[in-house]
Amino acid sequence: MDRVDLDTIKMLPFYCVIIPLIASFCMPVLARWKKEYCAPFTTAVTAAVFIITIIIGNHVIKGRAISYAVSGWRPPWGIEILVDPLSAVMMMLIAGISLCIMVYSFAAVKYELERIVSGWYYTAFLLCFSGMIGLVVSNDLFNMYVLIEITGISACALVAAKGTRLSTEAALKYLLLATVGSGFILFGIGFIYMITGHLNITFIAIELAQVRDQYPILIWTTLSFFVVGFGVKAALFPLHLWLPDAHSSAPSPSSAILSSLVVKVYIIAFVKILLIAFGLEIFHETFIRHLIIVLAVIAMLAGSFFAFVQIELKRRLAYSTVAQIGYVFLGIGLGTPWGLAAGMLHIVVHAFMKTCLFLCAGAIAYQTGRKKVNEFTGLGYLMPFTMGAFTISAFSMVGIPLFGGFISKYGLALGSLEADLPLLILVIILSGLLNATYYFPMIGQAYFSQDGDSNHGEHGSNEAQKKFKRDEIPLSMLIPIVVVALGVIYLGIFPGTILKFINQTVAVLL
């Protein structure tokens, strides 16, 4: 590969951040001029970034991490962009899922939002998108903080875009708690700067390894600040209070992007700080991993219990996210090769599953107006494609073999064996069964409901209900749902493609 080509490749991650950022600032102008061009333009930008991320992924998988110093300032002073295989796979995930959600938004935004805010919706979407990609690739702590704030504020805007009382309240609550969280993160960054004098993660790791014996208490304090800050941001169980409101009252494309991507990028940032900056020795010496494991186990069980008692479909899905975040944190807490890899794989799998579920919830509300979990009667015949995708994702959520969720749960079980904590397997199985208790009744009602308890007689006679019809949702809503559902199956059968990326990073980290 010649020299020029390499330089171009080095610039690409930077373009991934800067193109959506510039496009988002063009969006209000475009919305004022030609409102109907907003959605295609946003889709084109997202698709372009997706193609770029695939090129980056192809380059990185050959074992060459991309490092780029922004505007020529070398790392200890300037901002460094570092794409390791984990970042590359997360970039592809973010861009791919965002593309699906964007295509879905074509019809959904017209249905769920007022016409006047749709331009601002795309602005917030692109800002959030660029913030997430930047957060994944950035190797500089303060830059990370700025991108955390960009992602957080634009995510609040995505919730508030609906403009109803509930969504405004939820957005305010999200904003206040998220700001408290990022305040904790910034304080932690200040502590790190105080200890090491660096903001670049690579240099922090070198410096911290030398001086960590001098500041044992300060390192404890820093770690606890980071756990609280990222715990609030990523909705780790006792700090998840904002999540169910924000995710259930947002418009469904926003719910999908919030639930599947936004909470995950914070986890990636946390992993980078915890395992690269602080390093494995501090991670094992302090009791941080015990804390994370305990919180994760509580999250897995309590999130599922809370989801079980919800009546509203999107609220149930939101609480299910709390439980699934527990799986990811469990993988981090285990700190063994399989555990960490499975945790990271679960980020990918859960992004596909939860996007699919939220998009299905939006599609069901679009066609039938039903929003409760006990109103699924006959839906399996009314909208076969949507319910098929819903069923696939729900099976994957429970952890049935051949679906994506099985692989990551199996990996977590292997990881807990590696970490000598075999009791955790029981917790994983129990949480999977709890998932089954609240997903299977919905599916059962959709396909096999008794004729007697049908509350929706307005759809004609029972005989007519039992015939398969085609979904009456626009094609632009149906295609993303089907694509994401196929992705769940693909991850279940061929997880190796993603695991190859993840294992490269995990091998470096552990």
Added chain:
Amino acid sequence: MDLELILLNFPYFVAIILFSMGTLIVLTQPNLVKKVIGINIMETSIFLFFIAVGNMHGGVPPIYDPQFPDALYVNPLPSVLMLTGIVVSFSVTAFALALIVKLYIYYGTVCAPNFMKLK
């Protein structure tokens, strides 16, 4: 503890106390505007902390003076970072106040327990 040490590290203590106060105000005050003020107190304490980290005892502002080529300069980086921090804090405040105005139009009050159905 040594009084001298406390006096030397005075800004850090103030920063921690302000940070705790701000967090407490955000989490406990029923009034939404007071919550936003709490966030501002919290962020200001972080600014103070960063600038205290960059400070050197007996340091001069980091402007190069040919007459004193080896003067002890204060570290300018944390102060510069906090410029960005102030912008972030400003935008969060603006956004939060905009949402509060919208809620005020809906409910006619800014006192959270009067209307917050979400808990």
